Amino acid sequence: MTKEQNIRKRKNESPIKENNPTEIKENDSKEKKTKSGIQFPDLGKATRSTTHRVWTRSVMIISVMTVVYFYTKDSKEVKFALQKETIPLRMQKVPCSQKYLAEMEEFPKCVPSTCGRFVSDSLITKTETQILLNLVKDVLKYGGSSGGASILDLHSGALSQGDKFINVYSLPQANDAFKKESLVTYRLVKSKIKTAIAQRFGIDVDSLYLTHPTFFSRITNETAKTIHDEYWHPHVDKETYESFHYTSLLYLNDYKKDFNGGRFLFIDGMEKNKTISAIEPKMGRVSAFTSGSENLHNVEKVTDGTRFAITISFTCNSNFAINDPKLSVD
Template identity: 55%
Template sequence: MAPQRRGAPKAPEGNRAADRRRPSSTKSVRAPRDVWKKWLRVAVLGACTTFVALLLWGSLGGDDSITEVLAHRSEVLPGRFIEVPCSEDYDSHRRFEGCSPRKCGRGVSDAIITRDEARRIRSIAEKGLSLGGSDGGASILDLHSGALSVGKHFVNLYRYFGDKIQTIFSEEDFQLYRDLRQKVQLAIAQAFGISASLLHLTKPTFFSRINSTAARTAHDEYWHAHVDKVTYGSFDYTSLLYLSDYLDDFGGGRFVFMEEGANKTVEPRAGRVSFFTSGSENLHRVEKVHWGTRYAITIAFTCDPDHGIADPTFT
């Protein structure tokens, strides 16, 4: 067993040996404090960097729940279609053979409507919405029913403005609207393997103008996830014709198909048509618009002739 050393005699308090020990003791206390302060600065800097990144991401319309872009704004798609299993939503409604969805899915195409046609039909929306507009961020113009957002309410523009409508719109405007609607109808029928003659336009079918103004009423809260078949009942097939460009005309405002862990998003592009079966298989929402103005037309179709509506006419 090794011999043990005796401990050094304890120096009296206040002598030189004790004084020599004090500096090393102070360093041992100061060192953890210095390290802590250094890590605190790093943590604060990291938090600030993260915050700025989130602001930038938000300004570009980002959403961390989106995992896949179905259609980029820079793409020119002749057609892209994804088939998905049909939901049971259609079982609680009357079925129409050869029309009611048996094949469900979602598609995107830039080959149905030209960008020039999109520009021309956007001018119809701009003229109509110049007569009113919502106090909130979402304004609606429905040429079928005449519904127009004005302040916090809706008016019938045909009754409210009367003969003034003749100076706002033209017969060519309404003919263009009908022509583009028919092109969309034919494309949907082809994609889902049904007869276009069995599809009927249904309400609501409308122009939308969305900007970053804060919502004033429930009608302005366009960003909530929903199912068209549940919300409207008559919808069997839904389509959107975009009239402005994501990141050029507005930020945010992308269309999102909601799927657990694998959301799919469509980036609007003028002339792009997005279409899908209207049941729960296509739960969806629109991102909030952060800047600029987003224009689109929602065009919906039903298989039930009792829920069909006529094209608008210029009278």
């Protein structure tokens, strides 16, 4: 074979495809990704096998121990919002994650001018907050988790009861807890927070939709009985809940007055550059943030007392929109 023929043969041969280290790392991380935080119930799936529960819990415990070690070692803490402060508005800007920005390209009117998180003590009044606190306390008299975390979802009717969930609207005795004043206040609070998110992140308010899950939470220091009680794991909301684009919380009572522990912690950076930005809950305080991996976070374990809050979540995808709860009091 001539030299010219050899060259022609090599050109026609298909090149050997080499592994791309970046692709391997990305695919591996996707395979290992787990969903953490408060796990929301699917009322249509009543049972799981014991073996599966034990295996899932074992994997999660190992994962959490690893994450906690790497995110607490050599970290420094910043007091983002103290309970004793009154904060009209305070914002931390952080770079958006590439994955978050890539998804947001589908919703051009919903792309934030900057990613980050903010805190405000001036959005919701004490009266509005007290009405919502009374609502969740009244309804939880008819339920409550046997572990440390109980939820109430006015949209789906999901209510913690023991180690499972029930539909609160199936309980005739609970009807008295749903007063018109409470539901009007709930809708007003949701609307105020939605408007504030649009203003702070520079997006069209009409491009935001309330999404599932949006729920009240009550957290105590009771020992966790199921995975739904394990609220303290570091997690990213967009990975836990597909529909989320913007997350907000309204705190219904006070850190160090009504409970200890239970601070909300943002985790920024890695290794020796880690920074923990801590929010101390305060009655009427709102915190909100973009839901991508730029806002990895967790809630500290409550050590005593009872912590109440509402998670109000928003999506830019109208396919995931949910309506306000409609009850007989309307």
